[in-house]
Amino acid sequence: MSGVAWAKQLTGVAAVGALAQAVPMVTSLGPVRAAVWPRLTGLGDPGHVALTFDDGPDPASTPQFLDALDEAGVHATFFLLGRMVQQAPWLARRIADAGHEVALHGWAHRAHIAVSPAQTLRDLRQGRDEVASAVGRAPTWYRPPYGVATAATFSACRRLGLRPVLWSAWGRDWTASATPESVFHTVVRDLRGGGTVLLHDSDCTSKPLSWRSTLGALPLLLEHCAEQGWKVGPLREHGLAVGVR
Known part of the structure; x- marks a missing residue:
């Protein structure tokens, strides 16, 4: 191989490497992500808002969310961690049996940019299998921890038949200073019509008892959506087309 050809190949490898590093930065920036990847951001039917919860199932908190949603007559999508499902498979089944949509948040809550592609695939596969074992069917949706998706994330999703989705609005409900009002x-x-809301029904990766602020904010959010004329429900009813963009 000539020196020129070798230099071109190195340039190409460097460009691919730069892109692989840029992907997680872009997916973690809400406004940029919404413009470039609306479906990945969870932008769907303008008359609908997708309500989603991460990090459960947690016996200390998730049942209270289920009770509140049942009282409101609303279904949601729960992005479950495999390690949490392993500890409380009965609660994962309760979520599904109540008519909510069960989705995957991976096995452990680790950012994919910090692990190898093989570890990313293993995390998704182990989490998917744990959720499927608990509820009797494999999840469709996947949300990467911290909203950081890499090339390995998308590759693993394709191999495992998962559809990645992030969010368009969140409550920053994991902080110690969070209140229902904040x-x-x-x-x-x-939040706009067609948006996807990210909240947390567990404090397993958040400040202790932060979920209480989320629970307190839930009726306020549902009332607001009703006033705007938006129907609230799970991702399966959100009208998202197949694909990443």
Whole structure:
């Protein structure tokens, strides 16, 4: 191989490497992500809002969310961690039996940019299998921890038949300073019809008892959506087309 050809090959490898590093940065930036990848951001039917919860199932908190949603007559999508399902498979089944959509948040809550492609695939496969064993069917949706998706994330999703999806509005409900009012106002600041809301029904990766603020914000959020004329429900009813973009 000539020196020129070798230099071109190195340039190509460097470009691919730069792209692989850039992908997680782009997917973690909400406004950029929404413009470039609306489906990945969870932008769907303008008359609908997808309500999603991460990090469960947690026996200390998830049942209270299920009770609140049942009282409101609303279904949601729960992105479950495999390690949490392993500890409480009965609760994962309760979520599904109540009519909610069960999705995957991986096995452990680790950012994919910090692990190898093989570890990323193993994390998704182990989590998917644990969820499927608990509820009797494999999940369709997958949300990477911290919203950081790499090339390995998308590759693993294709291999395992998972559809990656992030969010368009969140409540920053994992912080020690969160209150029901702060969670509500943070969500609605970015929420539009067709948006996907990210909240947490567990504090397993958050400040202790932070879920209480989320639970307190839930009726405020549901009332706001009703006032706007938006139906609230799970991702399966959100009208998202197949594909990443």
